[in-house]
Amino acid sequence: MASRFAAIAAASALVLGMTAACGSGGASSGAGSGTIHVMVYGDATNKVEKQIAETFNKTSKVKVVLDTVPGADYQQKLQTVINTPQAPDIFFNWGGGSIKPFVKAGLLLPLDGFIDKDPGLKGNFLPSVFNSAVVDGKPYGVPMRGTQPVLLFHNKKVLADAGLTPPRTWDELIADTKVLKGRGITPIALGGGDQWPTLMWFEYLYDRIAGPGLLQRAVGGDRSAWASEDSRKALAVVKELSDSGAFGGNFDSVKFTDGGSPALVARGRAAFELMGSWYYSTQQDANPDFAESGLGYTGFPTLSGGKGDPADIVGNTNNFYSVLKKTKHPETAAAFLKLMYSQEFVKAQLAVGNLPTTVNTVDFLDTAASPAYSTYQYGLVKSAPSFQLSWDQTYPQSASTPMHTAIQQYFDGKIDADAFIKAMQALPLS
Numbered sequence: 236m237a238s239r240f241a242a243i244a245a246a247s248a249l250v251l252g253m254t255a256a257c258g259s260g261g262a263s264s265g266a267g268s269g270t271i272h273v274m275v276y277g278d279a280t281n282k283v284e285k286q287i288a289e290t291f292n293k294t295s296k297v298k299v300v301l302d303t304v305p306g307a308d309y310q311q312k313l314q315t316v317i318n319t320p321q322a323p324d325i326f327f328n329w330g331g332g333s334i335k336p337f338v339k340a341g342l343l344l345p346l347d348g349f350i351d352k353d354p355g356l357k358g359n360f361l362p363s364v365f366n367s368a369v370v371d372g373k374p375y376g377v378p379m380r381g382t383q384p385v386l387l388f389h390n391k392k393v394l395a396d397a398g399l400t401p402p403r404t405w406d407e408l409i410a411d412t413k414v415l416k417g418r419g420i421t422p423i424a425l426g427g428g429d430q431w432p433t434l435m436w437f438e439y440l441y442d443r444i445a446g447p448g449l450l451q452r453a454v455g456g457d458r459s460a461w462a463s464e465d466s467r468k469a470l471a472v473v474k475e476l477s478d479s480g481a482f483g484g485n486f487d488s489v490k491f492t493d494g495g496s497p498a499l500v501a502r503g504r505a506a507f508e509l510m511g512s513w514y515y516s517t518q519q520d521a522n523p524d525f526a527e528s529g530l531g532y533t534g535f536p537t538l539s540g541g542k543g544d545p546a547d548i549v550g551n552t553n554n555f556y557s558v559l560k561k562t563k564h565p566e567t568a569a570a571f572l573k574l575m576y577s578q579e580f581v582k583a584q585l586a587v588g589n590l591p592t593t594v595n596t597v598d599f600l601d602t603a604a605s606p607a608y609s610t611y612q613y614g615l616v617k618s619a620p621s622f623q624l625s626w627d628q629t630y631p632q633s634a635s636t637p638m639h640t641a642i643q644q645y646f647d648g649k650i651d652a653d654a655f656i657k658a659m660q661a662l663p664l665s
Contacts, residue, residue, distance in 0.1 A: 271564045271571070274313065274323035276554070277303040278492075279520035280380060283583045287574055294594050297567040307492040308428065310461045310632065317559075318342060324562040325571065328604075329628040330376050330555045331369035332454075336631050337557070338370045339665070344558040345373040356569075358471045359576035364592040376445045376555030377572045381589030382616055383511040383551040389531045393506045401533045404441075405472075408536050412481040415506050419489065424505035426491030430639035431627060433646050435509050437473060438626055439535045444469040446542035446623040454629055458660040459506040466541065470645070470652045472538075477646045481646055487647065494521055500530060509535070511550050512612055515588035519604065532608065534615060547621040551628060552609040553592050585609055592617070623628040634662040 275284050281303060288299040302323055305310045309327075316322050317337060337343050350357045357365055360378050368376025394411075396481050397418055403409035412422035426432040441449060445465035452460040460466065483505075489495045497514065499505035501522040508514065518526040537545040557574065558568045574580055575655055576593050584591045585603035590612045603609035615620065627635045641658035644650045650658070 266484040267298045268298075269564060270300045271562065271567050272300050272302050272323035273537050273556070273571070274275065274302045274304060274316075274326040276309045276327045276387070277305045278517070280516045280589055281585050283580070283587060283589075284379075286583060287571075287580060291571055291574065295567060295570065297564045299567075305492070310635065314632065320563070322482065322559055324559050324564065325556050327379070328368075328376065328555050328557055329551050329625070330553070331628045332631045332634070333628050334368065334375055334555075334557055335370055335665070336633065338373075338375055339420075342561075343375045344560040344562065345375060346377065346558065347373060349565075349572065350374065352569065353573060355576055356572060359593050359595075361592045361594060363554055363622070364552045368555045368557070376557045378553040378577050378592050379575045380554040381512070381584050381591045382514055382553050382612070384548040384612060384615055384619075384622070385439065385509060385511050385535070385550040386514070386532045386612075386615075387507060387509050387535055388514050389507050389529045390500050390503055390505070391529050391535070393503050397506075399506075401531060402536050403533070405538045408496045409476075409479070409481075411506070412479060416480060419521070420503075421449055421499065421505040422481045422507060424489070424496040424499040424508040425482045425486040426489050427482070427486035427643065427646070428488055428490040428495075429492050430489050430643050431442065432496070432510065433623075434437050434626060434639065434642050435511075435549070436467045436476070436646075437469070437642060439509070440538075441466070441469045442543040442547050442549055442621070442623055443535070443545075444541040444543065446471065446544075447547065447623050448542075450623065450626065450629065453659070454612050454664065456664060459637075459660040461656045466600040466656065467652055470655060473646065474648075474652075478648070487643070491554065493522060497521060501529070503533060512590065513588070515605065519588060532611070544582055544620045546619055547623065548615060549623040549625065551625055552622060630662055634664075638662060 275281050285301060286302050292298045312328060334343065346356065356377055357374065363384065364378055368374060394400065397414055399411050399414060402411055415422040447464060449460050449463065491497065496508055497517050500508050501518060510619065513524060518530055556572055562568055581591045581593055581596055581599050582602050585599060588604050588608065590596065590609055597613060600606055600609050600613060627638055630638065639659060641655050645655040
């Protein structure tokens with residue numbers, strides 16, 4: 236695998252090293268030496284990013300330096316450095332609203348020039364995913380890692396010991412929580428201390444009850460969508476669930492980012508956790524035996540009478556690498572991005588439980604760490620009528636803190652539905 240990576244990197248450098256700098260960024264300097272900094276999200280799955288950087292550096296005169304930032308601190312760190320001399324050349328993001336402010340501020344390099352030289356930077360990815368990082372008609376990101384639908388994970392043994400099967404409907408999930416509470420088990424693990432895991436419950440319940448159109452209207456400027464009857468119905472279901480004790484009594488002191496909530500499930504102290512598909516690699520890294528044989532997964536339960544399609548999913552369409560306009564090594568950045576669609580990169584991502592969104596991913600599903608898991612995800616994503624990008628990535632980054640605060644306060648019973656609606660209506664749209 237390493238030799239193949241090296242060959243790709245060398246070929247990329249040869250082809251791209253002589254091209255002119257793209258956009259209005261720094262001057263081309265492919266013939267010299269130096270470094271480019273790549274800021275990445277620190278979690279269990281960035282082992283592939285480290286591997287790619289090490290391999291790229293074996294043949295590139297301009298070296299890649301990975302700046303790994305813990306997940307809990309990533310967004311704040313990025314906001315702090317993005318417009319300073321310490322800014323990275325390339326950085327990890329979620330596309331959508333997470334990069335729109337940077338585009339409007341003129342900080343990012345449009346990737347048209349890169350794609351003109353190497354059409355594969357666009358053509359080798361699923362269009363619906365690639366377009367998540369297109370802003371005002373221009374591409375500003377190349378997909379990396381994999382698509383990340385949110386799934387309902389469970390501890391197989393806990394459910395079996397309680398005589399339960401994975402819930403297919405909302406009523407079944409509610410019934411399961413009552414049985415589990417009676418056995419002294421926290422029904423659902425929740426990293427409420429991070430806030431964003433709680434948001435996932437809102438995202439799915441809003442989609443199931445109101446359909447994806449409500450959020451689309453709200454982000455498009457129709458603030459009245461948050462006060463609609465469907466919105467209030469979704470909030471009522473959220474409140475009923477949070478008041479039921481399904482998440483235990485101390486979920487706000489538990490975090491996902493420090494491994495707290497996954498450990499509850501792995502150790503059998505909780506039965507379920509709603510989380511992005513990276514959950515498999517998180518458990519694989521921390522609790523490999525459990526990930527191999529004890530971890531189960533399903534889609535989100537169906538709700539009767541709702542407007543959303545039961546096959547809809549929410550989550551992150553993918554993560555992306557974007558390039559700062561002021562980089563002094565645009566051709567090195569282009570050569571590095573070229574590796575994001577290599578067959579070996581696809582296989583390496585599959586090996587840690589990620590599902591890349593290259594057009595040929597389906598050809599390598601049997602090489603995944605868990606072929607059954609990757610195949611299940613692929614089918615789920617392929618058949619989904621709607622794949623809603625997480626709310627805190629659909630809105631601009633400046634909306635994340637007030638959004639997360641409103642989510643937590645409503646979930647904790649500190650504000651009512653009217654106050655939540657008012658907070659959501661006040662979110663910045665640009």
